[in-house]
Amino acid sequence: MMQYHVSGKMMAYITVSNEIPKSHQQHRLAAATYIEFTQGPFGAILLQRVVNGDWTVQLAQFFISRQVRLYPVAQQPLGILHCMLEGRIPCILQGFGDVMLREKEWRFFYVPAGKRNTAMFSKGYYESFQIGLSPAYLSRFAHNGSPLREVLRRLEHTLPEGYEVGPCPLSLQTLDQVEKMRHTQITGPTRNLYYQARINDLMLLYLASLEQMSQQRNKTVARYEKEMKQLADYIADNLEKQLIVPQLAAKMGLHVQIVEKEFKKVHLQTIKSFILEQRMKRARYLLTEGKMPIVEIAYTVGYGDAAYFSNVFKKQSGITPTAYQKAKKDSTDKPLP
Structure with missing residues (x-):
């Protein structure tokens, strides 16, 4: 075990x-x-x-x-x-x-x-x-x-x-x-x-x-399945921008309630939770890569305040961005005897 x-x-x-x-x-x-x-x-x-x-x-x-x-x-x-x-x-x-x-x-x-x-x-x-x-x-x-x-x-x-x-x-x-x-x-x-x-x-x-x-x-195959997949792609490609659900719906020419309902059908989560998930996923990748300072990573994934980004990251991951980066680096060490 x-x-x-x-x-x-x-x-x-x-x-x-x-x-x-x-x-x-x-x-x-x-x-x-x-x-x-x-x-x-x-x-x-x-x-x-x-x-x-x-x-x-x-x-x-x-x-x-x-x-x-x-x-x-x-x-x-x-x-x-x-x-x-x-x-x-x-x-x-x-x-x-x-x-x-x-x-x-x-x-x-x-x-x-x-x-x-x-x-x-x-x-x-x-x-x-x-x-x-x-x-x-x-x-x-x-x-x-x-x-x-x-x-x-x-x-x-x-x-x-x-x-x-x-x-x-x-x-x-x-x-x-x-x-x-x-x-x-x-x-x-x-x-x-x-x-x-x-x-x-x-x-x-x-x-x-x-x-x-x-x-x-x-x-259920959602009526707007293609559009919801396009929306997910747009979010993943534009994490540095302000991603506000009503504005995203307006960009698609759909009522916000329809977008929220259909997105959840296709992706089994809300738009807000998807945005957060993608931002944290991208942040973890950049922290692992180790080429950017944490302040720049925060901006890259859509947070204008590095301290707020750190708080959100810790809430989602259980540790700070700095601690995560160190743990990721340490995880390449050999096992203890």
Whole structure:
């Protein structure tokens, strides 16, 4: 499963234990067969696992007292269903790119072994629920035509590039299954059967969520689909300009309500959220490239005030532009031993 490393400079100041301290006993996973508690200047990480031959369940909890970068590493190739229960974590995944793990979302990842990924934490509490599946177990859900088919292929061939399916919003049914697994008091062989049944339920719910989202995308071909795609292209090519929805609608000769409604049909998000997404995407690219000062990047993506740009970027990404740029540069380092 995923291990969470710290920087080399911080290694000398951390302690690792297989016991949960009294201060964190309320977070105990009753069925856990493996426990790892890491404490350091940044706060603490509690990993609890229920391990079986074909699957492993991991509850990862992060008690962060100050901003820190952690480095998730898979010791072996992983096919993993990831549920973000609390918090939002911006990540840089090697062989894949930028990913935002948003609260109450789940997705399926293929994670190559030995890659040093980067997760950027602000002060706060974070909680994720992870289910790693063996190729044999995953194959039950990855028939021809399944969105998980590509994950299985990469897992079987241990390919070096990561892959993602999803994300989908966590439903009440999903959260109920997770809570059942967290709080069950069943012990012995029956416990594994109980967990396996819940895992099957979660996988079927996830596939149903993917199917539902696919149907929503294909349900209606918008009347103004061509115009809405042209609008999206215009926005992406003119991020430095003031992009005000009524003015964009007027430029197209359409009523603002029609433009907003039809744009959402085609792109599954509002115009304002699309503009923000494109500005942040472009900003991350320019920060990674490292050829422009942050003030100039702010102007390039449509912000006349660099301080305001930094505040927006931090709100969306969890860290400042300067910290993101440094993390992106550091992510090219070799993994820790």
